[in-house]
Amino acid sequence: MEEDSQTSSHDHVRAWREGSALPQGAPPSRPPSRAPSVRSGREPSVPRQEKHKPESVFTLAGLIGSGPKLSRRPSQSSRKSDSERGAPSAYGPPGPVGLSTDSVASLTKKYGYCEKVAIGKGATSVVRLAHKWERGSEEKLYAVKEFRKRRKNETEKEYVKKLTAEFCISSTLHHINVVETVDLVQDEQHHWCEVMEYCAGGDLYAAIKKGGMSREEVECCFGQILRGVNYLHSQGVAHRDIKPENLYFNAKGHVKIGDYGASTVYRLPWEATIHMSTGLCGSEPYIAPEQFLNKPYDARLVDIWACAIVFYCLHFQELPWRVAQLTDPLYAAYSAACLSSSSNNPSSLPPTVSLLSPRACRPLLRKMLEPDPKQRALIEDCLRDQWFVNVEVCTEPLREGSKGHRHVLPGLAP
The missing domain is CATH 1.10.510.10 (Transferase(Phosphotransferase) domain 1)
Known part of the structure; x- marks a missing residue:
């Protein structure tokens, strides 16, 4: 029928x-x-x-x-x-509070080697795959979103505020049907990166x-x-x-x-x-x-x-x-x-x-x-x-x- x-x-x-x-x-x-x-x-x-x-x-x-x-x-x-x-x-706070570059550990040290080839691209970011090996445990994979560089017409404060606005929300969300946001760090080139769970x-x-x-x-x-x-x-x-x-x-x-x-x-x-x-x-x-x-x-x-x-x-x-x-x-x-x-x-x-x-x-x-x-x-x-x-x-x-x-x-x- x-x-x-x-x-x-x-x-x-x-x-x-x-x-x-x-x-x-x-x-x-x-x-x-x-x-x-x-x-x-x-x-x-x-x-x-x-x-x-x-x-x-x-x-x-x-x-x-x-x-x-x-x-x-x-x-x-x-x-x-x-x-x-x-x-x-x-x-x-929506500003750069708590994101001092002096206290931020490098991306590689915390989350392992990050591939150069992107696994995803957006209008304002590129996503790469990071591999982390620890003794006595299996390899851990993370998705790392590298944000765009600061534009010439925006101040450092404005730039960091835009970056952290997304992180301030996503990092508080924990649910089986929500991508887990792990961290906000800088890589070796001082680019801001958001670290997330990898969805294979x-x-x-x-x-x-x-x-x-x-x-x-x-x-x-x-x-x-x-x-x-x-x-x-x-x-x-x-x-x-x-x-x-x-x-x-x-x-x-x-x-x-x-x-x-x-x-x-x-x-x-x-x-x-x-x-x-x-x-x-x-x-x-x-x-x-x-x-x-x-x-x-x-x-x-x-x-x-x-x-x-x-x-x-x-x-x-x-x-x-x-x-x-x-x-x-x-x-x-x-x-x-x-x-x-x-x-x-x-x-x-x-x-x-x-x-x-x-x-x-x-x-x-x-x-x-x-x-x-x-x-x-x-x-x-x-x-x-x-x-x-x-x-x-x-x-x-x-x-x-x-x-x-x-x-x-x-x-x-x-």
């Missing part, structure tokens, strides 16, 4: 993608690519879209090839971030592009991501740049949220008030629509929106749209469909959501992808969802009768 309903949904979404449900003259989009994170003051431009030729026989492969390309995307942030504006932090399984983007993930794997990944987000929000931290490139696997298949360069503290431990955030940050396809309005927004809901986009990518290996603005015809069609449907009525769900499988997940994803942030689900709502509570994750004991599952880890040989 589920397969029959999914086939009809595929037919429905095919017509929608080919333009019958789009505004007149709106072109359908191109196949999936990695997303750049926004770090400019301009609104991101939407790439020119090309027409997709309909296939004579409709297949799931054809559907996957018709959406916006899933590619690695750099993160972006415009205007001053909350930390740069001097927003209060419960995670230590690679990132979720590579796993999605590799393909072959079972339904159990997809649901497990999603379940772990939401558990990680729940922990962050319980600490008053919002990530604001959740995307497959910032989600990593360790050797056991545990999903870990990393890269806290765009994160913000929206509530201090002793507060009940939620502080609104400002600034455009994240990666275009994963940015919630309210972030483009140049108004304060609830950063928790930005994370919820991004998690739902990641689930869509896990399911179809493509993006639902390029950017959540009405200038994007695919998003415009989705937004219009949401206005005429109810998130509590599964039979009236927009095609973007009604195609997802299993059927039981659709009401939750509709609430997570609610264009109106005031109506969007919070993380507590997600965890209470009837479908979600039955999602099995490998970080928890298997339920009775479960056969379990194995993750496809792109960073490890099979």
Whole structure:
């Protein structure tokens, strides 16, 4: 029964993608690519879209090839971030306090030999692998993020403040679904480096592009991501740049949220008030629509929106749209469909959501992808969802009768 309903949904979404449900003259989009994170003051431009030729026989492969390309995307942030504006932090002073070069041990002495070849690159940093050998113990591996050099137009104080803002948050977070931040040190060339646990399984983007993930794997990944987000929000931290490139696997298949360069503290431990955030940050396809309005927004809901986009990518290996603005015809069609449907009525769900499988997940994803942030689900709502509570994750004991599952880890040989 589920397969029959999914086939009809595929037919429905095919017509929608080919333009019958789009505004007149709106072109359908191109196949999936990695997303750049926004770090400019301009609104991101939407790439020119090309027409997709309909296939004579409709297949799931054809559907996957018709959406916006899933590619690695750099993160972006415009205007001053909350930390740069001097927003209060419960995670230590934002300045260079405690980071005197006289008292900092060298990277090599503390964490071993660091490879010259990078295992990852970002807009403001390069990540390398460090090997540490100790007597009577196995080799330990660390991921070492080397930050960019100080720019000519910024003071030493401004530079160190930007470096330590991320560390002050990430170093206080300890959860099975969060990348562990170990230290902030200088290497022999006096470059500031953040030392983290090494996630040998690679990132979720590579796993999605590799393909072959079972339904159990997809649901497990999603379940772990939401558990990680729940922990962050319980600490008053919002990530604001959740995307497959910032989600990593360790050797056991545990999903870990990393890269806290765009994160913000929206509530201090002793507060009940939620502080609104400002600034455009994240990666275009994963940015919630309210972030483009140049108004304060609830950063928790930005994370919820991004998690739902990641689930869509896990399911179809493509993006639902390029950017959540009405200038994007695919998003415009989705937004219009949401206005005429109810998130509590599964039979009236927009095609973007009604195609997802299993059927039981659709009401939750509709609430997570609610264009109106005031109506969007919070993380507590997600965890209470009837479908979600039955999602099995490998970080928890298997339920009775479960056969379990194995993750496809792109960073490890099979």
